[in-house]
Amino acid sequence: MExxxxxxxxxxRVDEKVVEAMLPYFTEQFGNPSSMHSFGNKxxxxxxxxxxxxxxxxxxxxxxxxxxxSCGTESxxxxxxxxxxxxxxxxxxxxxxxEHPAVLTLCTWLEKDGxxxxxxxxxxxxxxxxxEYKKLLSDQTAVVSVMWANNETGTFFPVVExxxxxxxxxxxxxxxxxxxxxKVPLNLKDTKIDMLSVSGHKLHxxxxxxxxxxxxxxRFRPLLRGGHQERGRRAGTENTTSIVGLGKAAEMAMEAxxxxxxxxxxxxxxxxxxxxxKVPRSFVTGNPDDRxxxxxxxxxxxxxxxxxLLLLNKFGIAASSGSACTSGSLEPSHxxxxxxxxxxxxxxxxxxxxxxxxxxxxxxxxIAVVPEIIAQLRKLSPYWEGDGPxxxxxxxxxA
Amino acid sequence: MWDYxxxxxxxxFQPRNAGVLEDANxxxxxxxxxxxxxxxxxxxxxxxxxxxxxxxxxxxxxxxxIASSSALTEMVKGKTLDEALKVSNQDIADYLDGLxxxxxxxxxxxxxxxxxxxxxxxxxxxxxxxxxxxxxxxxFAIDAVMIEDTIRANELCSxxxxxxxxxxxxxxxxxxxxxxxxxxxVMAERGESFKPGTPAKEEAKPVGMTxxxxxxxxxxxxxxxxxxxxxxxxxxxxxxVDGKTIYVSMTGAxxxxxxxxxxxxxxxxxLMEELKEFIKIVPTKAGALSRASCxx
Numbered sequence: 001m002e003x004x005x006x007x008x009x010x011x012x013r014v015d016e017k018v019v020e021a022m023l024p025y026f027t028e029q030f031g032n033p034s035s036m037h038s039f040g041n042k043x044x045x046x047x048x049x050x051x052x053x054x055x056x057x058x059x060x061x062x063x064x065x066x067x068x069x070s071c072g073t074e075s076x077x078x079x080x081x082x083x084x085x086x087x088x089x090x091x092x093x094x095x096x097x098x099e100h101p102a103v104l105t106l107c108t109w110l111e112k113d114g115x116x117x118x119x120x121x122x123x124x125x126x127x128x129x130x131x132e133y134k135k136l137l138s139d140q141t142a143v144v145s146v147m148w149a150n151n152e153t154g155t156f157f158p159v160v161e162x163x164x165x166x167x168x169x170x171x172x173x174x175x176x177x178x179x180x181x182x183k184v185p186l187n188l189k190d191t192k193i194d195m196l197s198v199s200g201h202k203l204h205x206x207x208x209x210x211x212x213x214x215x216x217x218x219r220f221r222p223l224l225r226g227g228h229q230e231r232g233r234r235a236g237t238e239n240t241t242s243i244v245g246l247g248k249a250a251e252m253a254m255e256a257x258x259x260x261x262x263x264x265x266x267x268x269x270x271x272x273x274x275x276x277x278k279v280p281r282s283f284v285t286g287n288p289d290d291r292x293x294x295x296x297x298x299x300x301x302x303x304x305x306x307x308x309l310l311l312l313n314k315f316g317i318a319a320s321s322g323s324a325c326t327s328g329s330l331e332p333s334h335x336x337x338x339x340x341x342x343x344x345x346x347x348x349x350x351x352x353x354x355x356x357x358x359x360x361x362x363x364x365x366x367i368a369v370v371p372e373i374i375a376q377l378r379k380l381s382p383y384w385e386g387d388g389p390x391x392x393x394x395x396x397x398x399a
Numbered sequence: 400m401w402d403y404x405x406x407x408x409x410x411x412f413q414p415r416n417a418g419v420l421e422d423a424n425x426x427x428x429x430x431x432x433x434x435x436x437x438x439x440x441x442x443x444x445x446x447x448x449x450x451x452x453x454x455x456x457x458x459x460x461x462x463x464x465i466a467s468s469s470a471l472t473e474m475v476k477g478k479t480l481d482e483a484l485k486v487s488n489q490d491i492a493d494y495l496d497g498l499x500x501x502x503x504x505x506x507x508x509x510x511x512x513x514x515x516x517x518x519x520x521x522x523x524x525x526x527x528x529x530x531x532x533x534x535x536x537x538x539f540a541i542d543a544v545m546i547e548d549t550i551r552a553n554e555l556c557s558x559x560x561x562x563x564x565x566x567x568x569x570x571x572x573x574x575x576x577x578x579x580x581x582x583x584x585v586m587a588e589r590g591e592s593f594k595p596g597t598p599a600k601e602e603a604k605p606v607g608m609t610x611x612x613x614x615x616x617x618x619x620x621x622x623x624x625x626x627x628x629x630x631x632x633x634x635x636x637x638x639x640v641d642g643k644t645i646y647v648s649m650t651g652a653x654x655x656x657x658x659x660x661x662x663x664x665x666x667x668x669x670l671m672e673e674l675k676e677f678i679k680i681v682p683t684k685a686g687a688l689s690r691a692s693c694x695x
Contacts, residue, residue: 303459304436304459304460304461307411307464307465323461347459379418380414380458380459381458381459382458382459383437394428394437397428
């Protein structure tokens, strides 16, 4: 598929070397690692190797702290539900208003079962107030679940510090790190983070494989029971090919970590400044000073995101948007709303997320195309006139 | 990615009649900024004939909102105002070879803009009575507000009821959890609690049955019993349907026969099962009804 793929926070291309590493495990090495013969034994060794590769990427102390799951969402659900089951006397959860739906929807569902959920708000740059967080921590807190980096804006949360505070309050700490793993150097053994979610397809491994990091000694109650796989903590026959693929991808992510934080970051910055310089009434959302190196989220005022994406797609450019229409919901992105971005801008947010495959030529092309598209849509917009918003503000009868 | 028809894509990439219409004499501004759509429709109407000579639009919205606006302007040009007002949401969607269920509200906005622009031309004040909720049933494009209102108005208490009254949940059934959540909420308002497994209300009238469909259904039931009656040398004829009362005439051997009442009772039962509502069947002589209305 030809085109410029700047939607790497949605999913990434599986690296050819990852595919190569996986292929033998579909055919020659098809055994079940649980079997008592050499067909199974070799596969078992391959899984062990993959586990160590992931351990290395996460900076975990033991390889047994790595539990392979089917996806990031499963890891999130397992972590939060386990924390509640393991500490039945604690009935409160602390999370944030800008979490991924994998955490947020689970939390609102748990509220119906009588759990009290505290949603920490963010400021206009998507930052948390730690003083407020400290006040919420108590002997009632079962688990704190806070994402490492926001998927829409890339903004980091101070999870290492927050984990220490949770630990001091006797609460478990989980972080959804699906966007951060592979882009941020991690050293979990030196933190108080109890549980961490990884999604393979965000770091050039296939879809359908994830990891739950579980610190040794943390009380755990499995979500799936009925098998001894993953030391009885995640029953079900291992997705051997994808586990091998994720191991290889983890190894490659370690190698690319420097490139990600220098070259990819440079391209992202070039893209961002290039667009902002050419498009009036546009701004970066989130915290530009503390975020993922590959992500930039730009709000284009007075136009709608889905329309922008359709036009970008016509030029072969893939990105994503926080507009209501792209999801079929009636509200724009909860992340944009939580930051207090006005509706006229929130609907026009576009996220560009790069990867180590992104090139300078691609960035130049996008910088050239975007201003045209924005101008074209603004010509259609009832809020816009000439070079700026209408002097007499457009104020329709709202439904 | 949305599965847009070629027609939608074409109207989005090459919108017709986009931009300001300088000599417009009817302007309608509608929208819902929270759900990301806003539209200004500008009409140029010939006062003598009420014919729409030109129509332009400006839209803040997604691909299908822009395409719906473009389609609307094409559809109303050359029509009189009264003709234009007959353009329905479905007509706009049909013109575009269909819209995804999540996007039907874009065509609703087009129709509202049209009403607002015509009201503006006529010097009337247009007020919007349309409220929109989150889409619950994707098979039939039914939103939460519609479901809530229907539950409230009819005191519904089961998912099956909701399906009977609104169609929501009658397709793939993935939205049943969502419908139950709404039932829990609305039933709490009237001090009841939702119980799964509650049987559906018996009198639920099949949704969307027009008078014609209803009469056709009645005819079909009568048709199904006719062979039995004919075997006994009789017949039955549908004379009129007035709300819950169905007038028939029994002819031949059936008229006045001792079994008439019993036969009619059986037919009445069968009709109620088919129509899913309580009805009364009344035997009348053919011609009696029209005579009655001539001589009040």
